[in-house]
Amino acid sequence: MRDGADKQRLDRDFTELYSAHLRDVYSYAYYRIGNHHDAEDLTEQTFLQAYRHFERAQRESAGRPLRPWLIRIAHNLAANYHRDRSRRPQTRLEDAAVVSAPHDTEDLVEGRQELQEVLEGVTRLPEDRREALIMRFALGMDNREIARALGRSEGATKVLIHRAIRQLEQGLAHEQQPVGNADD
Amino acid sequence: MTELGDVETLLRLALVPVEPPEALGDRLERGLSELADAAAGELADWELSTMRDPRNWGRPVAAVLVGGTAAGVLVLVRARQQQRKRELTGVRALQRGVRDVAGDLRKRMNR
Numbered sequence: 001m002r003d004g005a006d007k008q009r010l011d012r013d014f015t016e017l018y019s020a021h022l023r024d025v026y027s028y029a030y031y032r033i034g035n036h037h038d039a040e041d042l043t044e045q046t047f048l049q050a051y052r053h054f055e056r057a058q059r060e061s062a063g064r065p066l067r068p069w070l071i072r073i074a075h076n077l078a079a080n081y082h083r084d085r086s087r088r089p090q091t092r093l094e095d096a097a098v099v100s101a102p103h104d105t106e107d108l109v110e111g112r113q114e115l116q117e118v119l120e121g122v123t124r125l126p127e128d129r130r131e132a133l134i135m136r137f138a139l140g141m142d143n144r145e146i147a148r149a150l151g152r153s154e155g156a157t158k159v160l161i162h163r164a165i166r167q168l169e170q171g172l173a174h175e176q177q178p179v180g181n182a183d184d
Numbered sequence: 185m186t187e188l189g190d191v192e193t194l195l196r197l198a199l200v201p202v203e204p205p206e207a208l209g210d211r212l213e214r215g216l217s218e219l220a221d222a223a224a225g226e227l228a229d230w231e232l233s234t235m236r237d238p239r240n241w242g243r244p245v246a247a248v249l250v251g252g253t254a255a256g257v258l259v260l261v262r263a264r265q266q267q268r269k270r271e272l273t274g275v276r277a278l279q280r281g282v283r284d285v286a287g288d289l290r291k292r293m294n295r
Contacts, residue, residue, distance in 0.1 A: 018212075022204055022208075022209075023201055023202075023203060023204060024201070026202060026203075026204035026208070027201045027202045030202045031199065031202075036205070039202075040204070040205065040208050040211065043204065043208060044208070044211055044212055044215055047212055047215075048212075048215050114194060115194065115197055115198040118191070118194045118195060118197075118198040119198050119199075122195075122198070122199070133195060133199065134199060136195075137192075137195045137196050137198075137199040138199040138200065138201055138202075139201070165191055165192065165195075168191055168195075169191050172191065
């Protein structure tokens with residue numbers, strides 16, 4: 001049984017985890033789900049589930065960062081969400097990202113177009129590749145963290161990210177070919 | 185035209201972190217309250233007869249731990265929200281003060 005000091009420490013640690021990673025969990029949820037309403041639900045459920053298992057997770061983490069564990073909870077909940085609803089995201093991802101991305105005024109029009117193409121390309125990737133890119137670029141996670149969140153080895157994660165970027169590049173190159181080429 | 189070598193740069197620009205809405209903190213607080221209430225309800229339903237079997241001992245203990253943790257975290261989350269509100273209140277008071285001074289000046293000039 002915990003004593004009062006242990007509980008206080010646990011509460012404080014959880015509050016720190018919550019404060020530090022609320023944006024990470026929300027960003028992940030948004031890019032996985034594609035609309036703000038369900039992303040809020042998923043974020044809430046992620047933290048409520050995390051509360052229930054926090055003590056054990058902290059004990060088993062042996063001092064390692066808990067962000068991958070938190071994102072793994074969100075990952076499992078998002079998988080349930082997609083399985084239950086069996087439908088594509090309701091809102092196009094580019095809505096949030098392009099609005100909030102910083103740009104110089106003169107680059108705005110062309111920049112938006114490019115970013116929309118990239119985001120559309122990301123949504124067409126297989127799920128594991130898309131997830132790895134979200135974790136790397138939206139959350140800034142390194143290979144080790146992504147590997148822990150996805151339950152893979154670091155080597156496999158590195159390959160996964162490399163292939164995701166290559167596939168995205170090829171998709172973008174294909175889109176940028178002049179329309180007339182198809183008839184040539 | 186996209187330079188393929190810049191795909192990583194474009195990904196960084198496209199996949200920007202998304203700020204959660206402020207109301208999400210309130211929702212989370214409510215969720216924690218419900219979690220604490222549910223754990224308390226579990227304790228209220230605890231029947232002594234079931235406790236004769238040691239296999240049932242874990243459940244109420246778990247309810248105490250979950251309820252206790254949720255309530256404790258709830259206090260901390262609420263404290264942070266109140267601090268944020270106080271900061272906002274301070275800014276609003278300052279804005280109100282500026283408005284009051286401006287209104288007062290306007291009245292004097294109209295006299």
